[in-house]
Amino acid sequence: MSQVIDDDPRIIEFDVRTDEMLVNMGPQHPSTHGVLRLVLRTDGEVVSEIEPHIGYLHRCAEKIGENISARQFIPYTDRMDYLAAMNMNLGWSLAVEKLMRHQVTEKARHLRVLISELSRIASHLVGMGAYGLDLGTFSPFLYAFREREKILDLFEEACGARLTYSYITVGGLTADLPPGWLARCEDFLNQFEPVIREYHTLLTTNAIFVKRTASIGVLSPELAINYGCSGPVLRGSGVDQDMRRDGESIYTAMYDGYAFEVAVMKDGHYPRDHVYPAVPHDAVLGDCWHRFFVRMLEVVQSMDLVRQAIDRYSACKGPLGEPVKVAEKIPVGDVYLETECPKGQMGFYLVGNGTAIPWRVRARSSSFSNLSVLAELCHGCLIADVPAIVGSLDIVMGEIDR
Amino acid sequence: MAEYLIQTVGLPEWLTWSLMAVLSAVLILNLMAGGALVFIWAERKVSARIQDRLGPTRTGGSFGWLQSLADGIKLLAKEDLMPEGADGMLFRVAPYVSFCASFAAFIGLPFAFDMVGLRLNVGVFYVVAVLGLEVFGVILAGYASASKWSLFGAMREAAQVVSYEVPLGMCIVVPVMLAGTMDLVTIGEKQAGWFTNWYLFHDPFTFVVFWVYVTCAVASVNRAPFDLAEAESELVAGFHTEYSGLRWSFFFMAEYSSMFLVSGLAAVLFLGGWNGPVPLATLAGLSEGTGETTGALVRLLGLANLLGKATLGVLIMMWIRWTLPRLRIDQVMTTCLKYCTPIAAAMFAGAMVWLWVFPGGVLNLDDGSRRPGEIREGWLEGPGGRAPAAATAPASIPAEEAVAEVAG
Numbered sequence: 028m029s030q031v032i033d034d035d036p037r038i039i040e041f042d043v044r045t046d047e048m049l050v051n052m053g054p055q056h057p058s059t060h061g062v063l064r065l066v067l068r069t070d071g072e073v074v075s076e077i078e079p080h081i082g083y084l085h086r087c088a089e090k091i092g093e094n095i096s097a098r099q100f101i102p103y104t105d106r107m108d109y110l111a112a113m114n115m116n117l118g119w120s121l122a123v124e125k126l127m128r129h130q131v132t133e134k135a136r137h138l139r140v141l142i143s144e145l146s147r148i149a150s151h152l153v154g155m156g157a158y159g160l161d162l163g164t165f166s167p168f169l170y171a172f173r174e175r176e177k178i179l180d181l182f183e184e185a186c187g188a189r190l191t192y193s194y195i196t197v198g199g200l201t202a203d204l205p206p207g208w209l210a211r212c213e214d215f216l217n218q219f220e221p222v223i224r225e226y227h228t229l230l231t232t233n234a235i236f237v238k239r240t241a242s243i244g245v246l247s248p249e250l251a252i253n254y255g256c257s258g259p260v261l262r263g264s265g266v267d268q269d270m271r272r273d274g275e276s277i278y279t280a281m282y283d284g285y286a287f288e289v290a291v292m293k294d295g296h297y298p299r300d301h302v303y304p305a306v307p308h309d310a311v312l313g314d315c316w317h318r319f320f321v322r323m324l325e326v327v328q329s330m331d332l333v334r335q336a337i338d339r340y341s342a343c344k345g346p347l348g349e350p351v352k353v354a355e356k357i358p359v360g361d362v363y364l365e366t367e368c369p370k371g372q373m374g375f376y377l378v379g380n381g382t383a384i385p386w387r388v389r390a391r392s393s394s395f396s397n398l399s400v401l402a403e404l405c406h407g408c409l410i411a412d413v414p415a416i417v418g419s420l421d422i423v424m425g426e427i428d429r
Numbered sequence: 430m431a432e433y434l435i436q437t438v439g440l441p442e443w444l445t446w447s448l449m450a451v452l453s454a455v456l457i458l459n460l461m462a463g464g465a466l467v468f469i470w471a472e473r474k475v476s477a478r479i480q481d482r483l484g485p486t487r488t489g490g491s492f493g494w495l496q497s498l499a500d501g502i503k504l505l506a507k508e509d510l511m512p513e514g515a516d517g518m519l520f521r522v523a524p525y526v527s528f529c530a531s532f533a534a535f536i537g538l539p540f541a542f543d544m545v546g547l548r549l550n551v552g553v554f555y556v557v558a559v560l561g562l563e564v565f566g567v568i569l570a571g572y573a574s575a576s577k578w579s580l581f582g583a584m585r586e587a588a589q590v591v592s593y594e595v596p597l598g599m600c601i602v603v604p605v606m607l608a609g610t611m612d613l614v615t616i617g618e619k620q621a622g623w624f625t626n627w628y629l630f631h632d633p634f635t636f637v638v639f640w641v642y643v644t645c646a647v648a649s650v651n652r653a654p655f656d657l658a659e660a661e662s663e664l665v666a667g668f669h670t671e672y673s674g675l676r677w678s679f680f681f682m683a684e685y686s687s688m689f690l691v692s693g694l695a696a697v698l699f700l701g702g703w704n705g706p707v708p709l710a711t712l713a714g715l716s717e718g719t720g721e722t723t724g725a726l727v728r729l730l731g732l733a734n735l736l737g738k739a740t741l742g743v744l745i746m747m748w749i750r751w752t753l754p755r756l757r758i759d760q761v762m763t764t765c766l767k768y769c770t771p772i773a774a775a776m777f778a779g780a781m782v783w784l785w786v787f788p789g790g791v792l793n794l795d796d797g798s799r800r801p802g803e804i805r806e807g808w809l810e811g812p813g814g815r816a817p818a819a820a821t822a823p824a825s826i827p828a829e830e831a832v833a834e835v836a837g
Contacts, residue, residue, distance in 0.1 A: 160662060169480040239757060
């Protein structure tokens with residue numbers, strides 16, 4: 028009997044057949060940015076299929092929001108995108124204010140711009156540093172964290188926390204800036220500006236970095252729009268959209284009088300408000316390099332906005348205004364508001380029923396939509412490209428799982 | 430010393446030579462193990478300084494120089510884990526294969542004129558061949574770990590290291606051709622004198638070939654930007670994902686000693702070996718300027734020269750590692766097959782032509798009595814038919830036996 032099996036040519040063919048391998052990447056893996064789990068179907072080094080599994084950081088934030096008052100929900104928004112908690116606070120506060128028809132003071136408005144743009148810089152620094160880490164270089168990560176620490180020091184002075192601030196709140200901000208803060212902030216900006224050139228040398232224009240990112244994970248504008256991508260991922264594909272300019276009036280009114288140009292490639296070049304390194308020849312619009320580069324441009328753009336906000340804030344006289352009461356009643360009605368967070372468009376939906384506690388709370392996460400396009404981008408790439416593509420999407424699991 | 434034992438103490442000859450071989454092996458093993466510890470400490474401090482940190486500051490004084498030792502004790506005390514489904518025998522053997530290969534190669538590396546574990550007439554060949562065995566340990570580890578990440582790491586290592594042996598070999602052949610011998614001691618000896626005698630400055634082709642060698646050497650010891658076998662952001666830890674404790678530390682030591690070895694080889698082949706940039710010993714009248722260093726002081730000077738050059742090479746590798754991102758596997762292979770190999774081959778041909786046109790060299794500050802391309806009579810017995818240096822095993826012991834003694 029065994030002789031028959033040995034002689035069967037099909038058996039021999041089966042023996043030498045190469046097979047696909049299912050590899051489980053995460054939820055504990057160095058480069059999945061938290062607890063993301065990816066299941067890769069690989070043929071040697073080539074990835075034929077990739078499937079993200081999420082939910083490892085789910086904390087029922089939305090359901091909790093339906094059991095506490097709107098202001099009490101602020102600390103929960105901190106824990107969504109914990110790398111840009113200020114922007115999360117702002118998104119929720121604006122949504123509630125829109126429903127309450129609450130108008131913050133002029134001083135609070137400029138302070139919010141100042142704080143949220145600083146937070147954007149901090150978030151992009153982590154994104155940039157962690158991206159270097161994904162590509163195998165450790166040092167830029169620590170250089171990025173060195174500067175981020177200085178921003179966190181400023182935030183700590185302002186609100187006492189370094190990660191989960193709850194500083195921007197419904198109806199304004201919890202406290203005004205301490206004396207001397209603005210000068211220290213300007214010191215930081217002056218010191219930070221030349222450092223960006225170092226980042227460009229270490230990463231943006233580095234030959235190996237360009238080799239690893241240019242033409243990798245190309246996301247066409249149509250695909251980006253179809254998947255609901257937003258933020259630097261969308262702009263990296265050349266779609267000219269930024270909620271700070273194109274959003275709802277309650278949000279864009281915050282930026283009234285501020286001069287900034289959306290960081291997007293138009294007619295083959297990026298905004299020429301600063302000196303940037305040239306786009307490498309092998310980079311294609313929508314690839315990992317462009318997504319990374321848009322973030323680097325937004326850091327400079329946010330620095331400009333912070334400088335403008337410092338001028339406007341210091342010109343404002345009068346009090347900052349008090350935030351609403353913790354148990355302030357929310358009028359009947361529903362509201363949905365999207366703001367431009369560092370990772371993309373973060374939307375908050377809430378329904379009020381006349382009590383202090385919202386009847387319905389939902390959050391639309393930008394990282395969630397950005398991650399959903401991963402399967403399209405990773406089709407046929409190499410294993411080493413998977414961290415490069417995941418890193419270029421700059422996701423935060425706290426926001427995806429909520 | 431061997432003669433002393435035979436003639437004065439009266440030990441039998443076979444016992445004396447065996448004792449000498451064991452002594453050499455123990456010396457080299459301990460020197461390199463200690464060296465690896467120092468390099469591991471240096472890597473921590475160097476990377477810390479590059480990254481705006483301090484590195485270890487507590488263990489053993491403010492420079493943390495006992496950190497490696499403390500880590501070693503920690504690794505010794507760790508639980509010895511082996512994943513379920515692993516091939517137990519291969520899993521246990523793999524670290525030792527890597528470790529032995531990388532340490533055994535030091536037998537052939539001369540630290541000064543007569544400071545060499547075993548003077549071999551095929552020294553270059555021996556060192557490169559034994560160093561190439563290190564890859565077997567890695568492949569075994571990856572295969573036996575029963576982990577997909579380890580398997581990926583091992584496959585990458587196999588593809589990468591085997592490919593890079595080709596341009597590496599071609600680069601090494603150039604100094605061998607110039608010296609007319611594969612004996613590392615003779616190659617070092619021929620570069621005695623001013624630094625212009627170094628093979629790096631022999632002709633434009635050797636200058637280029639040196640940089641190709643550096644690239645290939647970094648790749649063949651799996652250092653960034655070619656550290657694909659352990660690519661921590663992609664493969665968790667690559668081939669040593671499942672290793673812990675002392676077994677893991679053997680891989681670690683092998684990596685650092687290989688780094689030192691390829692740097693030492695670069696120093697001997699291209700950078701004058703134990704000959705300093707300025708022939709201090711000759712100028713001071715301590716040596717005759719032939720590269721044959723005599724006397725303890727001159728010997729120590731030579732040792733310091735070689736260790737300094739090799740350490741500099743290791744430090745440059747660390748500097749590269751903490752600066753550059755990692756290449757992708759296809760790009761690593763492209764670098765090897767499309768750039769390194771053709772360039773090395775072209776430079777080899779160029780150096781050959783140069784040697785034919787300028788047989789005496791052009792930058793040679795010597796009197797020209799020693800021609801670089803000269804093949805001496807009786808080179809198989811060593812230059813000038815001299816007996817091997819005292820502190821070595823006899824040249825009559827075949828290389829394989831000597832390896833077996835150290836490796837076993």
